[in-house]
Amino acid sequence: MSPGSLVPIADVKPGAELAEALRDAGGALLRPAGYVLAEADLENLQRRGIQAVTIVTPRDPAEDSRLREAARARVLHIFRHSAEAPEAQALLHAVLAFRQEHFR
Amino acid sequence: MTHPSLAEMIARLHKLPAMPAVAMELLSSLADDKTEIDALARRIAQDQAIAARVLRVANSPFYGLQTQVGSIRDAIVVLGFSSVRSLVLTATVVSGLPAGRCPGFSQEHFWRHGLAVGVAARALARALGRKSDNLFIAGLLHDIGRLAMVVVAPDDYARVIATAREQDCPLQQAEMSAFGFDHAAVGAALAQRWNFPADIREALAFHHAPTDGTPGGPAALIHYADAIARALDLDGAEDSLLPHLDPASIDALDLDQHTLAQVLAETQEGFDHCSLLLG
Numbered sequence: 092m093s094p095g096s097l098v099p100i101a102d103v104k105p106g107a108e109l110a111e112a113l114r115d116a117g118g119a120l121l122r123p124a125g126y127v128l129a130e131a132d133l134e135n136l137q138r139r140g141i142q143a144v145t146i147v148t149p150r151d152p153a154e155d156s157r158l159r160e161a162a163r164a165r166v167l168h169i170f171r172h173s174a175e176a177p178e179a180q181a182l183l184h185a186v187l188a189f190r191q192e193h194f195r
Numbered sequence: 196m197t198h199p200s201l202a203e204m205i206a207r208l209h210k211l212p213a214m215p216a217v218a219m220e221l222l223s224s225l226a227d228d229k230t231e232i233d234a235l236a237r238r239i240a241q242d243q244a245i246a247a248r249v250l251r252v253a254n255s256p257f258y259g260l261q262t263q264v265g266s267i268r269d270a271i272v273v274l275g276f277s278s279v280r281s282l283v284l285t286a287t288v289v290s291g292l293p294a295g296r297c298p299g300f301s302q303e304h305f306w307r308h309g310l311a312v313g314v315a316a317r318a319l320a321r322a323l324g325r326k327s328d329n330l331f332i333a334g335l336l337h338d339i340g341r342l343a344m345v346v347v348a349p350d351d352y353a354r355v356i357a358t359a360r361e362q363d364c365p366l367q368q369a370e371m372s373a374f375g376f377d378h379a380a381v382g383a384a385l386a387q388r389w390n391f392p393a394d395i396r397e398a399l400a401f402h403h404a405p406t407d408g409t410p411g412g413p414a415a416l417i418h419y420a421d422a423i424a425r426a427l428d429l430d431g432a433e434d435s436l437l438p439h440l441d442p443a444s445i446d447a448l449d450l451d452q453h454t455l456a457q458v459l460a461e462t463q464e465g466f467d468h469c470s471l472l473l474g
Binding site for chain 2: 111112117118119120124165166168169170171172173176177178179181182183184185186188189190193195
């Protein structure tokens, strides 16, 4: 999941991506997570009384690379007895791809 | 040093806390289509701590409900009885089956892993077009025999944990060396005693030896779900180790890389939300 920061709606620029789903006070979904806000959305949300939204913050490439390497090292630690086993290869590759993409 | 035999271990299972009554009713409803949902909903709602935890998950973004649900009845109407049953069972067994004192054993890691395997089994079942209800429960409870061993023989089990750590081997292997049987055998005995449905019994008994169960059946599925949960690191344990995988059982599931990637994503997301049940 992308990291997000809470930003007052007046400061949000068109093109910003929601880091989490946006709901009104009653819990009804207004926009899903990952939605890219256009100018018209920002006006619409302000009219609905939304004060702030959580948007995806840009990432630092060096930090990303460190996190990817940490995820890879952790997966290889869990697979330390089976990294060469043919029956574990499909899971190993899928988990490496997933965890390195999501930094988990 | 003599350890209890399997027969002695089973004879001592009465030391285990009783499975909470609501959990027993929910488990028997897995095998009984005539369950009175209405009466069961009222029984669940009486335990406010459990009901509150279940509603917290039901109202999480994972389920994407348009409106918040405020009662167990509403949750059943919107999510369906089987989803709510899985949530209630999880919340009930996690808080109702304490492990007592066994050095090195973490009850928190134990239940996080159980829940993770349940969620992974549900994701695998969906990907394979199978019914997922019992498989979620089978995943949740797949290591219940280990909890029983910890309660019945805490000192012996503490040595098993220490040995597994020293030799960097799976706990199951250290159980076999110390006791001559493993948690799957104890789990199978418990499942019999608690009258679990046949597919859950099979999963508990053979999740480390899936070739002894139905080919491609519940044991094979829990076998792989166990590995997926470990690989995703969902239990929070530092010394996690991928369990030994049985090649024929993995092949029989016939998952392509794309489907496996979807299963991983669904497992991670499902776990993130369901872990609210753990307290």
